[in-house]
Amino acid sequence: MNKDNPPLSTNFIQNIINEDLKNGKNDGRVHTRFPPEPNGYLHIGHAKAICLNFGLAIANKGLCNLRFDDTNPSKEDIEYVESIQADVKWLGFDWEDRLFYASDYFDKLYEFTLGLIKSGNAYVCDLSAQEIREYRGTLTEPGKDSPYRNRSIEENLDLFQRMREGEFPDGSRVLRAKIDMASPNLNMRDPVLYRILRSTHHRTGDNWCIYPMYDYAHPISDALESITHSICTLEFADHRPLYDWVLDKVDYSGDAKGRPQQIEFARLNLSHTVMSKRKLRELVMEGYVDGWDDPRMPTISGLRRRGYTPESIRDFCDRIGVAKRDSVVDIALLEHCIREQLNQHAPRVMAVLRPLRVIIDNYPEDQVEWLEAENNPENPSMGSRQIPFSREIFIEQEDFMENPPKKFFRLSPGGEIRLKSAYIIKCEEVVKDENGAIIELHCSYDPDSRSGGATSGRKIKGTSHWVSAQHAIKAKVRLYDHLFTSEDPDDCEEEGADYKSQLNPDSLRVLDDCRVEPSLAAAEPGSRFQFLRQGYFCADAIDSQEGHLVFNRIVSLRDTWAKIQKENRSNQ
Ligand code: ATP
Ligand code: MG
Numbered sequence: 001m002n003k004d005n006p007p008l009s010t011n012f013i014q015n016i017i018n019e020d021l022k023n024g025k026n027d028g029r030v031h032t033r034f035p036p037e038p039n040g041y042l043h044i045g046h047a048k049a050i051c052l053n054f055g056l057a058i059a060n061k062g063l064c065n066l067r068f069d070d071t072n073p074s075k076e077d078i079e080y081v082e083s084i085q086a087d088v089k090w091l092g093f094d095w096e097d098r099l100f101y102a103s104d105y106f107d108k109l110y111e112f113t114l115g116l117i118k119s120g121n122a123y124v125c126d127l128s129a130q131e132i133r134e135y136r137g138t139l140t141e142p143g144k145d146s147p148y149r150n151r152s153i154e155e156n157l158d159l160f161q162r163m164r165e166g167e168f169p170d171g172s173r174v175l176r177a178k179i180d181m182a183s184p185n186l187n188m189r190d191p192v193l194y195r196i197l198r199s200t201h202h203r204t205g206d207n208w209c210i211y212p213m214y215d216y217a218h219p220i221s222d223a224l225e226s227i228t229h230s231i232c233t234l235e236f237a238d239h240r241p242l243y244d245w246v247l248d249k250v251d252y253s254g255d256a257k258g259r260p261q262q263i264e265f266a267r268l269n270l271s272h273t274v275m276s277k278r279k280l281r282e283l284v285m286e287g288y289v290d291g292w293d294d295p296r297m298p299t300i301s302g303l304r305r306r307g308y309t310p311e312s313i314r315d316f317c318d319r320i321g322v323a324k325r326d327s328v329v330d331i332a333l334l335e336h337c338i339r340e341q342l343n344q345h346a347p348r349v350m351a352v353l354r355p356l357r358v359i360i361d362n363y364p365e366d367q368v369e370w371l372e373a374e375n376n377p378e379n380p381s382m383g384s385r386q387i388p389f390s391r392e393i394f395i396e397q398e399d400f401m402e403n404p405p406k407k408f409f410r411l412s413p414g415g416e417i418r419l420k421s422a423y424i425i426k427c428e429e430v431v432k433d434e435n436g437a438i439i440e441l442h443c444s445y446d447p448d449s450r451s452g453g454a455t456s457g458r459k460i461k462g463t464s465h466w467v468s469a470q471h472a473i474k475a476k477v478r479l480y481d482h483l484f485t486s487e488d489p490d491d492c493e494e495e496g497a498d499y500k501s502q503l504n505p506d507s508l509r510v511l512d513d514c515r516v517e518p519s520l521a522a523a524e525p526g527s528r529f530q531f532l533r534q535g536y537f538c539a540d541a542i543d544s545q546e547g548h549l550v551f552n553r554i555v556s557l558r559d560t561w562a563k564i565q566k567e568n569r570s571n572q
Contacts, residue, residue, distance in 0.1 A: 011322035013052070013231060013263055017060055026228040026258045030062030033100075033227050034088065035218070037069045038080035038202075040277035041292040041299045042087045044313070044334070045268040051317035052265070053231055054093040065225055066095035070103045071217045073201035081202070083292070087300040092310045102212075102221045103203045109212050109220055110164065112250045113175065113194065117156045121249045122193060123149055124159040125176045132174070135181070136189050142182035143189045149178065163196055166209045170196050177216075179245060187242045191215060215239055219246040222260040230260045233267040234326060240264070268320065269328040272482035273298045274489050274499060288503060289483070295552050296483045296507050306480070307528050307538025307554035312338040328488060336561035338554055342528055342536045347375045347382060350420065350465040351516040351531040351551075353477055355394035357440040357469060360425060363391040368468070371450070373421040376530075387517055389422050392469035394515050396533075399464045400441060402430060409461035411441070417462040420532060424449035424460055465532040472515035475549035477537070479509045514551075522546050533557065 017030055032053040036046060057064035066088060070076050088095070116122045125148045127135060137143035151159075160175055162168065175194040183189055193216040198209050222230045230243075243262045269275060274283075275298060283289050283297070292299050295306035303313065316337040320329050350373075370386040395411070404412040411417045416426045429442040448454040482504050486492065489502040520529070523539040531537050535556040544550040 011052075011265075012324065013056060013229070013265065013322060014059070016263060017056065017229060020228070021060070029226070029228055029258070030057060030060040031064070031226055031228045032057050032062065032231060033065040033067050033222065033225060035067045035069045035221075036084050037072065037075075037214075038077065038084060039072065039075040040080060040281050041083050041301055043275055043277075043280065043298045043300065044270060044303065044316075045275045045298075046087075047091060047300055047313050048268045048317045048320065049231070049233075050088055050091055050093060051314055052322060056229070056231075062228075063098065064093070064095065065098040065100055065227070067100040067221060067225065068102065069214065069218065069221075070101050070201070070203065071212055071214055073199040073211065074197065076202055078202045083301060087304075090304060090310055091300065091313060098225075100221070100225060101203060102217045103201060105217070105221055105224055106204060106208060106212070108224065108255065109217060112220060112252065113160070113212075114157065115251055116177075116193075116249055117160060117175075118153060119249065120153060121178050122160075122175055123151050123156050123178050124163065124173055125149070125190075126173050129171065132192070136186060137181070139186065145181050146176070146190065149181075149190070160194075163194070163210050164208075166198075168196055170198055170209075172196060175210075177242075177245070177249075179242075185238060185241055187215070187239050188245070191242060215242050216246060219243045219260065219262075220250060220252065223247060223250075223252045223256045226257045227260040228258060230262045232262060232264055234264045234324070235267075236262065237264045264324075266323040266326045269326065269488075270298060270334065271328055271331045271487045272484050272489075273331065274484070276490075279499060283500075288500065295478070296480055298483075305541055306552055307526075307536065308334075308338050309341060309528075312341045315341070330561065330564070331482065332559075332561040332564065335555045336559055339536065339557075339559055342530065342554070344376075344379055346528045346530045346536055348377075348530040348532055349517050349520060350387070350467055351475070351477075351514060351520070351529075351534065351537070352394045352396050352465065352467050352472070353511050353514045353531075353534060354397040355467075355513065355515050356397045356400055356438065358393050358395055358425070358443050358466075359440060360391050360393070360443050360445045361428065362444045365391055367391070368471075371421055385519055387421065387519070388468045388471040389419075390468045390470055393419070393466045394469055394472060395419075395464050395466045397438075399462075400427070400438070402438070410464060411462070416460055417464050418449070418460045419466045420463050422450060422466070423447070424455070424458060465534075467515045467517050469515075471518045473518055473521050473549060475514045475516045475520070475551055477511045477514045477551045477553065478540075479511065479553045481507050481509075483507050516549065516551075520549065523549060523551075528554070530557075 034050050034053045054064045125146045135144045174192045176190045176192055179188045181189045194210045194212055197211050240262050284292050293301035293305045316334050369389045371389050372384050373387050374384050375382040399410040401412050411427050413427050418424050423445040425443040425445045427443050431440045433439050484502045485504045486502040489499040525539050525544050526541040528538045536554040537551040540550040540552050
């Protein structure tokens with residue numbers, strides 16, 4: 001983590017708020033909003049914006065609205081409206097009765113716009129989109145005035161009303177702000193405020209054939225909701241003069257209190273993934289992943305399905321803090337946050353992902369012992385459970401090697417291991433098929449080696465997890481890796497390559513023949529466990545059910561974030 005990023009509670013936006021409160025600005029009110037456009041599912045970057053906006057409201061006894069910025073009907077959909085609400089709620093935030101839509105303000109906005117035209121601050125322009133671009137100039141050259149710039153107020157009013165009535169074809173005319181074609185800020189060179197677009201809106205239907213632009217609708221929506229601090233990402237810093245211009249020129253005072261202030265912060269970028277909604281949509285629509293909630297996706301629904309908890313995501317957003325400069329956060333930090341939580345709270349169980357049959361020849365054939373096993377040594381209040389032991393068990397294939405290298409502390413011919421919460425076994429014989437593949441092991445066990453037994457203290461280097469063959473339950477396990485192999489998949493675009501060329505072909509591995517201990521038979525969909533030595537897993541909320549268990553690996557046990565931190569400290 002970057003030292004420049006203080007935690008949420010002490011971030012620079014809070015400092016601005018402190019100053020405002022001290023000066024009695026906005027009568028001491030703090031009112032923020034989270035303004036998603038319903039054109040895709042929310043991702044972890046949005047989670048940061050949600051935690052920031054709702055978090056600041058909570059910390060300052062203020063309010064936070066949820067507002068859909070639905071000014072672009074051609075890309076928006078009710079499916080997104082619903083998923084966004086579900087995600088914000090799941091993250092643990094409550095907008096109470098303050099759910100709004102920019103489209104709620106279309107009438108008001110139209111009325112304000114007539115005022116803007118009457119005060120000579122807006123005009124109808126007949127240039128084509130291409131011509132508008134050409135007239136705009138560049139960063140080094142001023143723009144040129146549109147030939148329609150000096151239309152009379154009467155003509156502008158007449159044309160704008162006829163635009164609204166549907167007299168003109170799509171794209172034939174726009175309404176523009178009359179600001180300054182020579183402004184050094186391109187956003188101030190007579191930006192478009194309204195366009196003609198015949199597209200059915202998911203809320204207003206076909207009531208409108210003109211739609212306001214985001215930069216125009218946004219400050220007015222903020223003002224109408226009496227927002228005090230309008231927090232957005234850095235790329236809008238150059239739009240701030242336009243935001244303020246709109247608030248200066250539009251007379252909203254009869255409809256709102258105070259005046260909102262736009263404040264920009266750095267968006268979250270996460271390594272090994274992409275965060276652009278366009279790209280995430282492409283991955284879904286073109287089938288590179290299995291939907292918006294694919295557990296490999298950085299979407300909130302994907303993280304939820306993977307097994308992340310709301311607490312772990314809020315913790316992550318808190319730790320990355322709020323900065324004024326863009327940076328990339330290591331995905332290992334996100335993984336660290338869920339690991340820390342589950343280390344305390346997830347029950348530990350035994351599951352064998354790649355089973356190898358072991359027959360314990362000196363164990364009585366019909367005997368079953370129910371052995372006590374701790375549920376979480378980190379958290380004794382979680383108690384213990386009984387697990388069955390019998391003559392045939394499964395261990396992990398990788399826990400046996402016929403020709404082990406030095407320092408292989410697991411099972412090998414003639415060698416011993418301790419079975420977790422059970423006995424010490426010794427490998428007596430390896431059985432192979434005609435192709436030389438190992439099919440089973442014959443072992444002996446030391447009956448006194450269990451906890452409390454005479455030989456329980458014997459020094460054995462390796463401990464393995466296991467399940468009783470006759471009691472174990474079959475399960476399917478999905479192991480995930482980064483969605484993209486490269487740290488910054490967008491990077492390759494500078495060399496003209498497609499970010500999709502960086503997709504990780506091994507981001508999903510499915511193991512169909514795993515065996516889990518019987519206590520998992522009725523694992524609740526969505527419940528989380530530590531599979532000893534294998535990582536943290538979640539029973540898939542959609543695919544898993546009794547009789548057909550499916551587990552997603554949330555993260556492995558190896559905490560690369562803690563390792564990086566340790567290395568950083570020792571290098572200092
Ligand atoms: P689009 O390109 O579709 O506008 P967007 O990611 O900006 O994509 P919005 O729905 O407009 O999506 O975002 C809602 C809010 O979330 C905005 O205030 C935006 O600034 C914030 N946001 C979006 N992406 C991030 C991110 N990566 N980090 C932090 N905040 C983000
Ligand atoms: Mg946006």
